[in-house]
Amino acid sequence: MGTPGFGGKLLVVNLTTKEIIRLDSQEYEKYGGGHGTATALFWEFCVKPGDWDLQDAFDPHNMVSLTVGAMAGTGTPASARTSVSGMSPQCYPIQWFCHSNFGGMFSTMLKMAGWDGVAVIGRAESPVYINIVDDKVTIEDAKSLWGLTTWECQEEIWKRTGVRFGQEWWKLDGGYSLQRPQIVTMGAAGENMTRVASLVHGGGSGAGQGGFGGVFGSKNLKAVAVMGTGSIKIADPKGLKDAREWWDKTWPRGGGFGGFGFGSPGEVTSCCVGCGIPRFCHNRTRVHSKDSDDCAESTWYTLEDRQVPTEVNQRGTDICQQHSINAMETCFMGPMTFDTSHNPSFPIQPKIPAYSALGWYMKKMYDMGVIGPGTKFDTSPLPMEEYGSRNFMEIYGYAIANRVGIGNLLAEGTARFCEKLGRTDDFSTLCRLTMWGFMDHWSMPGVEWAYGNLFDSRDINNHDMSLGRKNGITCEQFVNIMAKRTPPTEDPFWFDYSWEGEQAYKTGIYSEHKAQWVAWHQHYWNYYKESVGFCDWGYSQLYNQAHKEGFGHTPEIEPKYLNAVTGRNHTFEDGLEIGRRAWNLKRAIFVLQGRDKKMEKFTGYYYKPGASYCGYAKELTVYDGSKWEWQNCNELYFTVEGVEKFKDHFYKVEGWNVDNGYPTRKTLEDLDLKPVADTLQSKGKLG
Amino acid sequence: MAGDNDNTNTAVEAVGGGDGKKVSRRAFVVGSGAALAGGALATTAHAAAQTTEAPKIQKAVYPRSTKYLVYDSMHCAGCLGCMLACSLVHEGVTSLSLSRIQVHRSVLSKYPLDMQQNVCRQCPDPLCVDNCPTGAAHVSAENGNIRMIDEAKCIGCQTCIKSCPQLPHRTIWNPAKKKSTKCDLCVNTPFYNKKGGPGGAQACVEACPRNALKVVDEMPDQADHRGVAQNDTAGYDRNLQPPAPKMPFGFGPGAKPKGKTGAKPGAKPDAKPDGAPDAKPAPEGKPAASAAPAN
Known part of the structure; x- marks a missing residue:
């Protein structure tokens, strides 16, 4: 038994050789668990051997990992995420090492079976699934x-157990359980190796971004099923219980970002294991009662010019989940639109959708005559004349998942669809793609989200940075609270959104202050969220309006929970340092894949008026040199010079070479990553 | 039986059971049988054990528990937080298998059949107690007549598990210790900083983020809709929710997201706060399943 809170073992399955490898997960704990551990495994199995070029996510050499952190299965609120890592077929133009995650029960069951992660390399000759029952691992036919939807697949695997769930205890080698195996799988979109395929667990928990369902498909891997009857050792059970109680009393739910106040008494929500927020992510009653994903339901088949009947909208969510289509990438416009009529030169008039995603863009192309009957790109089998109907929606989903007709192009994702149409200029206009082929998603005017996208490999999708105006508090009070909650620097200028003139460089969006904040946040999420497993909807929480001093539960609650579970005596800053280690290891992988300073440039629209038009929280904290004020940042956009200056600051903060963006030997060795520095040096890519 | 909640002791005085246990004839016979190996009484006991109705025919009358754990299946979020809290305070680990409250989800089934909650009912006629050959399973007078298992006396025969009339059984088997255990309303919780038990706190109730668990004084209706006390569709499953406030955004109760008209989350037509005596409606009367469109 290793460190409390951990299962103690990591599983690596090579589907080509049918080899099943057990690793001691304690040796990987310095990377934090979850995504950090997966990053280390990727380095160990995919980079270190040096036998491929790290370019094709569908290559059998690629590793896809399902990894969990110390919190999974401990009952700690909002901490049941399973991280999915590997090279992503969705990333553009290079298929970067990337990540996604999903909630539900999988992480808990994996831990109960004694595992901290499952990593898969190679390719099976014919379709298989990996079956884990406590310590026993088999590769099953x-x-x-193959050909079943994600729901059908799960039902079928449950049937194979022969157990009448809900009626009898299931006797297994290690013990008894009333639970079912927890399964993550993919549907047609994954089997057909689309770049927009998600992994689906349960009714609607899914890892969408990254296209990892397609990576499963490329490996002939239909599913991973896990059943555990064991237990998780907790170093300080009383301390964990007390921490939860302290959290309950000190931070009223609904007062801060995490929780929003959603899910009031009387609601019928369905939660991930242990979640106490609850945010109403899933609903037991909607969408055929199949534990639906409320976010996907709200966004996928929402249309710009017409109201879609409820039942059609709900059915759309089912389509995504059953076929395992990445709902966000393929949706039609997102939950709302924003006015653009005050700027006639803005390419999308008179309103801009929150997400200019694949469905929306496809319709735009049709309306413009770029695609459709008689053009080079026939829209068959889509019944465009039925746009808005259930029939259209179902065929759209089916065509993508099965690569039928124009679905074969759409299955490549928005960026590659643009490319196929010969319209890469649309990245910066109609599509508004943020970095690496992902669509924009609230990244502006809160620039740290945009910067995160720039230096990472996807839309970082970190909602905790929504820093919009708060009622009943002055701007200065707010930034001081935020500073107090972001140790060790505690710098209020991290939260200055000055974007014009000298102030932008002194304390604003191009300043070293902002670079430190962006770095802090990258280290935070690399450890606390993506590696430990804390959910984005609950962590970080820097501000809580219901708290007597306005404090959110960050940075106190994270180490409190972690130390109670693991028995360590880590400070909050210790966690940031683990995150920095994982982040730098990831940077080294990026560098070996081809990343350098020249590549890290925003898509064109970030440098033009309109970059912030669909921002979620537009009134931000701005310092004018003498005082703080809430200011509407609707017109905030970047300058090329400013971003280049910011990059210099950021690289310095991270300890990377400011000329090329490569990590330096000193930085890597300080993080106990000397072998990584040696490898970079051998490739001529050490900073 | 429903509503009849007096705790009149009508059983014979305990014979060596202690702690308030009223020993049944069968328990007495089995206990004696061990001492009278090969004797006539043992033979009688063996014959009785061969008949499926033997435990019920020969059961004693036990004082009723003063506390009962009830739940709200319609509003449970299925987070299993109660299970993890239960195993944490009792065993010092988190475990789904060792939890004395069991919640299991069938996420691809229709609401409200997508989840099932199984709690120990603190039965008025506790067959686990009645059939325990060692007195490990007992009625604890000093703990409000809760039905408990004394781990020190448990010999691991699993008779209590086989005797539990509920499906699935509510007595739990700990394969590592080779002992049976069951819900004690947190009386024996070495990893809990609070006083548990009938006058104290319960970890599962505390952990529930949905107010879907509660300990009540009055014995719940023991009959279910089929008249067979095997599923908790009677008095244990009840609406525990206060009225829902309207929420401000396009999510949550009371709000109608754009394009949505049919969502009726949590709609329980006769929803009443706890205290109302009505039981969970029979399956044919369940409201929300019919609100969802056909698959």
């Missing part, structure tokens, strides 16, 4: 599962 999945020919009869």
Whole structure:
């Protein structure tokens, strides 16, 4: 038994050789668990051997990992995420090492079976699924599962157990359980190796971004099923219980970002294991009662010019989940639109959708005559004349998942669809793609989200940075609270959104202050969220309006929970340092894949008026040199010079070479990553 | 039986059971049988054990528990937080298998059949107690007549598990210790900083983020809709929710997101706060399943 809170073992399955490898997960704990551990495994199995070029996510050499952190299965609120890592077929133009995650029960069950992660490399000759029952691991035939939807696949695997769930205890080698195996799988979109395929667990928990369902497909891997009857050792059970109680009493739910106040008494929500927020992510009653994903339901088949009937909208969510289509990438416009009529030169008039995603863009292309009957790109089998109907929606989903007709182009994702149409200029106009082929998603005017996208490999999707105006508090009070909650620097200028003139460089969006904040946040999420497993909807929480001093539960609650579970005596800053280690290891992988300073440039629209038009929180904290004020940042956009200056600051803060963006030997060795420095040096890519 | 909540002791005085246990004839016979190996009484006991109705025919009458754990299946979020809290305070680990409250989800089934909650009912006629050959399973007078298992006396025969009339059984098997255990309303919780038990706190109730668990004084209706006390569709499953306030955004109760008209989360037509005596409606009367469109 290793460190309390951890399962103690990591599983690596090579589907080519059918080799099943057990690793001691304690040796990987310095990377934090979850995504950090997966990053280290990727380095160990995919980079270190040096036998491929790290370019094709569908190459059998690629590793896809499902990893969990110390919190999974401990009952700690909002901490049941399973991280998914590997090279992403969705990333553009290079298929970067990337990540996603999903909630539900999988992480808990994996831990109960004694595992901290499952990593898969190679490619099976025919369809298989990996079956984990406590310590026993088998590669099972999945020919009869191939072609099933994600829901059908799970039902079929449950049937194979022969257990009448809900009626009898299931006797297994290690013990008894009333639970079912927890399964993550993919549907047609994954089997057909689309770049927009998600992994689906349960009814609607899914890892969408990154296209990891397609990576499963490329490996002939239909599913991973896990059943655990064991237990998780907790170093300080009383301390964990007390921490939860302290959290309950000190931070009223609904007063801060995490929780929003959603899910009031009387609501019928369905939660991930242990979640106490609850945010109403899933609903037991909607969408055929299949534990639906409320976010996907709200956004996928929402249309700009017409109201879609409820039942059609709900059915759309089912389509995504059953076929395992990445709802965000393929949706039609997102939950709302924003006015652009005050700027006639803005390319999308008179309103801009929150997400200019694949469905919306496809319709735009049709309306413009770029695609459709008689053009080079026939829209068959889409019944465009039925746009808005249930029939259209179902065919749209089916065509993408099965690569039928124009669905074959759409299955490549928005960026590659643009490319196929010969319209890469649309990245910066109609599509508004943020970095690496992902669509924009609230990244402006809160620039740290945009900067995060720039230096990472996807839309970082960190909602905790929504820093919009708060009622009943002055701007200065707010930034001081934020500073107090972001140790060790505690710098209020991290939260200055000055974007014009000298102030932008002194304390604003191009300043070293902002670079430190962006770095802090990258280290935070690399450890606390993506590695430990804390959910984005609950962490970080820097401000809580219901708290007597306005404090959110960050930075106190994270180490409190972690130390109670693991028995360590880590400070909050210790966690940031683990995050920095994982982040730098990831940077080294990026560098070996081809990343350098020249590549890290925003898509064109970030440098033009309109970059912030669909911002979620537009009134931000701005310092004018003498005082703080809430200011409407609707017109905030970057300058090329400013971003280049910011990059210099950021690289310095991270300890990377300011000329090329490569990590330096000193930085890597300080993080106990000397072998990584040696590898970079051998490739001529050490900073 | 429903509503009849007096705790009149009508059983014979305990014979060596202690701690308030009223020993049944069968328990007495089995206990004696061990001492009278090969004797006539043992033979009688063996014959009785061969008949499926033997435990019920020969059961004693026990004082009723003063506390009962009830739940709200319609509003449970299925987070299993109660299970993890239960195993944490009792065993010092988190475990789904060792939890004395069991919640299991069938996420692809229709609401409200997508989840099932199984709690120990603190039965008025506790067959686990009645059939325990060692007195490990007992009625604890000093703990409000809760039905408990004394781990020190448990010999791991699993008779209590086999005797539990509920499906699935509510007595839990700990394979590592080779002992049976069951919900004690947190009386024996070495990893809990609070006093548990009938006058104290319960970790599962505390952990529930949905107010879907509660300990009540009055014995719940023991009959279910089929008249067979095997599923908790009677008095244990009840609406525990206060009225829902209207929420401000396009999510949550009371709000109608754009394009949505049919969502009726949590709609329980006769929803009443706890205290109302009505039981969970029979399956044919369940409201929300019909609100969802056909698949």
